[in-house]
Amino acid sequence: MPLILTPGTTLVAATHNPGKARELEALLDGRFVILAAGALGLPEPDETESTFVGNALLKARHAAQASGRIALADDSGLSVTALDGAPGIFSARWAGPEKDFGVAMAKVEERLIETGSSDRSAWFTSALAVAWPDGPAVVVEGRVDGELVFPPRGDRGFGYDPIFMPTGHDQTFGEMDPVQKDAMSHRARAFEMLKAALF
């Protein structure tokens, strides 16, 4: 029996943010009802893995096991070549408890200067996992390559978007029209791959 997500299925998203559940509904073309794990009172597991796909898988399997429903989780971040892939899975943590990505972007610049490297290449990764309770799980990963620019440019997007300029473009994700960004982002690529596999 192939792994298919039947339209109308209720999915649990491994997030405590109801806004994120709505956003996931839209990214999956409104085919599913998505409940936030937080709204169901499910605990958040520690993200103990060392890769994006590993952490997405861990969160989705945990939510599926705890809820008895098909669950969806994501994990994403910025990897900088000259920093050996940092901040990577720690991208959100570099922004601190205040979730201040101004601080996080300044930290990236500081570390880059410390290396003495002129390599400004970087990439965004988005991993998605869908897990069936007591069953299999599917993971996908989307990636977009680019280079870092300082100071940050643009006030659109979120996270590290203002320092990331995708290859072949002259605007950062923070300057770019959201429609244009959504057509090429790591996240869009991951969702396209997920839909190709499970729709």
Add this chain to the structure above:
Amino acid sequence: MPLILTPGTTLVAATHNPGKARELEALLDGRFVILAAGALGLPEPDETESTFVGNALLKARHAAQASGRIALADDSGLSVTALDGAPGIFSARWAGPEKDFGVAMAKVEERLIETGSSDRSAWFTSALAVAWPDGPAVVVEGRVDGELVFPPRGDRGFGYDPIFMPTGHDQTFGEMDPVQKDAMSHRARAFEMLKAALF
């Protein structure tokens, strides 16, 4: 397009052991030709994840990326309740460079005695991952519960089999007829789940 493994496909197994590739062919009902990653000269990645599924996924994705072919990987081990799940993903490492599971089983007994706990419950886990190059991956996990017995009993099976007695049985995996063991093992359950998902 659903995720299907078409019979006759050549798969790469993330192993350097040609015998293991033949065994995987048999476990997949002879439907596929399986090449050992080692025979293709592919390097072995570090197993950096903290879960069985995470490590199976990491190995399968690495082999798929390096070979450009669909890849299969497994990761398995024994988890002991009173040892907070140890040896777990370190099950093979407890046997040392000589792969001496007599040493590993003695270590389990020693640690158990140190805890002072009378809980002898344990479980075997087998995780399998199939990864498409630049594409999705599917993971499954099979588990069998039981309890540990000392001294080890039986000379069949391998690894920790002689100290593991599955729930509802009075023989260890080391004493059991291989056909009987294969009908209930963690590995058999993982392969059944994988076939149900991808055949």
